[in-house]
Amino acid sequence: MKKLKSVVALKQFQEGLLAEQKGIKKSIAICEGTGCHAYKSGAVADTFENEIRRRGLEGRIIIRRTGCHGFCERGPMAKIFPEKVFYFQVKPEDVPEIVEATILKGELVDRLLFLDEKTGKRCAYQDEIPFYMLQNQVVFGNNFMISPRSIEDYIAAGGYSALAKALSTMSPVDVLEEIKKSGLRGRGGGGFPAGIKWETTRNAPGDPKYVIVNADEGDPGAYMDRSILEGNPHSVLEGLMLGAFAIGSTKGFVYVRQEYTIAIENLPVAIEQAKQLGLLGENILGTDFSFDVMIHQGAGAFVSGESSALMSAIEGRVGEPRPKYIRTAVKGVWDKPSNLNNVETWANVPLIINNGSEWFRSLGTEGSKGTKIFSLVGKVKYTGLVEVPMGVSVRQIVYDIGGGIRNDRKFKAVQTGGPSGGCIPEKFLDLPVDFDELSQVGSMMGSGGMIVMDEDTCMVDVAKYFTNFLADESCGKCVPCREGLRQMKRILTDITEGRGEPADLETLEELGAFMKDASLCALGQTAANPVLSTLNYFRDEYEAHVRDKKCPARVCRELIVFHIDPRKCSGCGTCRKQCPTNAISGDKKIVHIVDQEKCIKCGTCFQVCPARFSAVTRLPGGPAPAPVPYGTAVVQKAKGESK
């Protein structure tokens, strides 16, 4: 590749690429994001390549192995251009048919189209599919057009034109002002205005200045930053370069967690390609602007996503937060001004520079502009990554995009913001989702995790899960966070195992308020949120555990009781044979009985009892109903009667 030595040269390079593509009739985008990758989308892509070769169609049809398409639940996915036909759950054996019917004849393969359960209709195109209808994929949309390992794809799709625009027609202050005007807020947690942060670093004394990408996304269930970095690494690099230009920095870091293997493979490729084209390095596009970037792999600590901890790690020290009354924007890496934003924030920057701050401000709410990518997971029908304008309601996300609760269970709560966030109950379903609204109800945007919970979820158990996560992931440096979490974990364990006392709830609240006041860093200050928000909205569930020793959602093992309904048991023996502790007695046509002393509450009997009998029940708490005398005959059912 030849170095592009001017803005005009970049433009010509792009035009050349577009001219080449003109001869290509069709292209197939196969998702190789993490989700589809796990579904073996690689084999699907291989089969497509073989099939195209076998039919001598090479050069006329392009196959792109792209980043995430969002609808992870239905992977592997293949999207066919220019028609934009979308196929789901594609297996290698489906490929010849797709090539024959869709690529060659322009016909649809019905069974691979999305089936809208509500209307019974098959949807061929993206904008007919409910999961995509409300979405506005401004950050994510290019994923369909780009192979993450091809800078040509990115440039053909308009990539690096924002950088070219900034370098040729804007001053650093112009870029800064544009970002400030756009109202872009940090997508990594607190939602601090990005432009103001940039300005602080720009004005801070000290040289060099650093710009950093925070790709230490670690919230359970969240993977939007991962998918951007894997699928469109150049968009993050271009954003970072624009930030560097505005701030006056020549050196950047990408702090990426070691666990993000595809991102770690794709990023160096992207950086190398950008260097070869002269888009990174000295005198970028023939201008005075020089910039270089280094990848720093995280060593696997959640707390390293905290800004001061991340910067300690870059310096080569243990990734632990430091007490700071001077912000890292002023004194960060090696005490130099350092601007840190997360992946999604950086990926928004080229879009704002290209389309203008007015365009960005036209999306979203008064206080939160633009779109936000959420990872919609948990008990919804359709899980995946969804990008919506800020201000879309929780109900729209859960019911319209997510298709509602799986198995038609009842909605209970949605957990947002990861371990620092909180649970939002049903009464806030119509809450418009933005930074400020979520904080007001005791949760937070965080990086955009959204875990949907149904009536079978125990909120005390959820609080315990996040508390345990944080107890392990806190650095353990300061007393409030370390010892506070240790005691919260113990109290929650006691409550879920039937040893809770009435005073425990007040102690939890007192500990939570104390940790917020006294902890050293944001992790500790927000660590009590899962407990406090569930205590606030689901106190009755806590009380049922403490007072009645019952778990209303029938989750907490130590409390619940497995019981065989003598009127429903048919004496088939399935549960008896599979019980690992031989706690079930009975015989053919004899009512089965659970010995509560021996029962370890593994739930096997509940799972294996044939659905036509459904004789095993989970009760929220003891004591179990008195067993029928051993030897009681089962209730004879009339022929054909199932229940």
Added chain:
Amino acid sequence: MNTVTLKINGREVTAKEGTSVLEAARSLGIDIPTLCAYEELESAGVCRLCMVEITRGKKTRLVTSCVYPVENGLEVQTETDRVNNIRRMLIELLLPVAPSGPINALAKRFGVEKSRFKLEGPKEAPTNCSLCGLCVRYCEQVKGEHAVGFLGRGVNRKVALMADKGDECAFCRQCYSLCNSGRFVEMAEVFPDQP
């Protein structure tokens, strides 16, 4: 060097720019409790006992006095209810972990009669270590060694002696006198013959 003037508990004090509120308070003889502060070492801000309330203009907030630098016109209160409640909770939380000596003395001073908290589980036993890190930081910053360090994170964090530094460590023992929580005192009792 520039100096700044501030008020601590209503008393005016002048201090060099860059000193901490804790140092300024101690120069007035005001006793702010600490576990992790030691004059030869950089402040770590981990025990949180030194938290105080500061007022600037109309805003009052909690800060960690060992790392918060003095400022002109700052008003500091070191013994408010809010501050002392935090200290009592810290002591309550530390008591089950390090029930001996210094934490007990703090408990008496702040009127903590009994802790609501306890340790449970096989891995959870009193260590008599409050994890203040004085030994670790002394070894690193004063001795230039790393013979004492932290292992693990979160609730599994602990202080450990690094095996390959044993030769140096057995004879130095300078960190013993710094130990707040009796951990090294205990060790000295176990190995009385060592120098």
